[in-house]
Amino acid sequence: MNFTLQNGRNIPAVGLGTWRAKQDDVYKAVLKALDAGYRHVDTAVIYGNEEEVGRGIADSSVPRTDVFLTTKIWNTMHTRDAAAQQIDESLSRLKTDYLDLVLIHWPGSYERNAAVWTAMEDAVDAGKIRSIGVSNFLIHHIDALLSTARIRPAANQVECHINLQNTRLQQYLDGKDMRLEAYAPFKSDRIKDVLDNKTLNEIGRSHGKTATQVVVRWLMQRGIVALPKSVTPSRIEENFDVFDFELTDDEMLAIRKLNKGERTFPEPDNVDFGFEHL
Numbered sequence: 001m002n003f004t005l006q007n008g009r010n011i012p013a014v015g016l017g018t019w020r021a022k023q024d025d026v027y028k029a030v031l032k033a034l035d036a037g038y039r040h041v042d043t044a045v046i047y048g049n050e051e052e053v054g055r056g057i058a059d060s061s062v063p064r065t066d067v068f069l070t071t072k073i074w075n076t077m078h079t080r081d082a083a084a085q086q087i088d089e090s091l092s093r094l095k096t097d098y099l100d101l102v103l104i105h106w107p108g109s110y111e112r113n114a115a116v117w118t119a120m121e122d123a124v125d126a127g128k129i130r131s132i133g134v135s136n137f138l139i140h141h142i143d144a145l146l147s148t149a150r151i152r153p154a155a156n157q158v159e160c161h162i163n164l165q166n167t168r169l170q171q172y173l174d175g176k177d178m179r180l181e182a183y184a185p186f187k188s189d190r191i192k193d194v195l196d197n198k199t200l201n202e203i204g205r206s207h208g209k210t211a212t213q214v215v216v217r218w219l220m221q222r223g224i225v226a227l228p229k230s231v232t233p234s235r236i237e238e239n240f241d242v243f244d245f246e247l248t249d250d251e252m253l254a255i256r257k258l259n260k261g262e263r264t265f266p267e268p269d270n271v272d273f274g275f276e277h278l
């Protein structure tokens with residue numbers, strides 16, 4: 001299943017996450033995921049696995065044109081020249097001549113975000129990138145970016161799960177025709193909170209599904225792209241087996257009640273990693 005981005009391009013509703021997937025594992029995970037039906041892979045320069053992701057796509061039986069591939073510009077690359085160089089290096093590591101989506105990984109200052117954005121717009125003009133977006137951006141970062149952007153951001157990838165539902169951010173993004181992408185859909189290291197959750201397990205039982213499948217389905221029904229990470233073949237399959245059931249309005253509401261505004265990742269206005277030297 002696909003969602004549509006504001007530029008008319010499709011984005012598959014479920015993508016394979018690859019953060020902390022080691023090189024050997026990620027190659028096999030990409031092959032497994034493409035075989036299981038995934039058509040969307042999410043990586044980033046800082047994950048250190050672009051080479052293996054690219055090799056996995058190239059060695060699979062799925063044509064590159066059928067795969068939606070995302071990477072992200074890291075925090076140490078927040079100038080126009082550095083970002084431009086990084087895009088070229090990502091293309092080479094990923095063994096492709098275009099990227100479907102490139103994101104600014106974390107917001108820097110408004111000026112730096114605008115400078116990186118210009119490099120990304122240039123890369124769109126040059127045919128190197130199809131869509132551009134942001135990640136970990138709060139509303140004020142997006143408002144500032146929109147005041148100078150020539151090409152509007154297509155997506156914002158943020159932490160989003162049962163305990164951090166981002167309902168107001170999603171309303172804002174809907175108003176700007178930007179797609180929300182959910183990272184850490186299972187709360188990352190705190191996945192136990194998902195696996196042990198009573199509500200998710202009860203709902204799952206009534207559909208013959210697991211707690212993680214309920215989460216992916218819940219995100220999809222909210223119009224949010226889900227990016228579950230796994231390097232375990234059975235889990236890769238499990239997380240994608242979500243297209244044959246539907247959550248009722250009551251079930252969606254029960255999950256909505258699990259929101260606690262609880263972050264597992266840093267609050268984006270207080271991130272220092274990669275910015276120390278700038």
Ligand SMILES: NC(=O)c1ccc[n+]([C@@H]2O[C@H](COP(=O)([O-])OP(=O)(O)OC[C@H]3O[C@@H](n4cnc5c(N)ncnc54)[C@H](OP(=O)(O)O)[C@@H]3O)[C@@H](O)[C@H]2O)c1
Nearest residue numbers: 017018019183184185186187188212228229230231232235
């Ligand atoms: N933009 C950003 O700043 C940012 C930040 C974080 C993440 N992301 C993206 O979002 C993706 C997902 O986030 P995440 O990797 O932090 O966490 P996540 O997808 O919420 O959780 C991944 C963890 O859950 C385990 N898992 C996956 N499916 C499972 C299942 N069905 N049953 C039991 N355990 C399961 C995985 O183990 P195994 O792998 O061992 O199976 C792994 O330990 C990342 O990989 C990355 O692509 C982006």
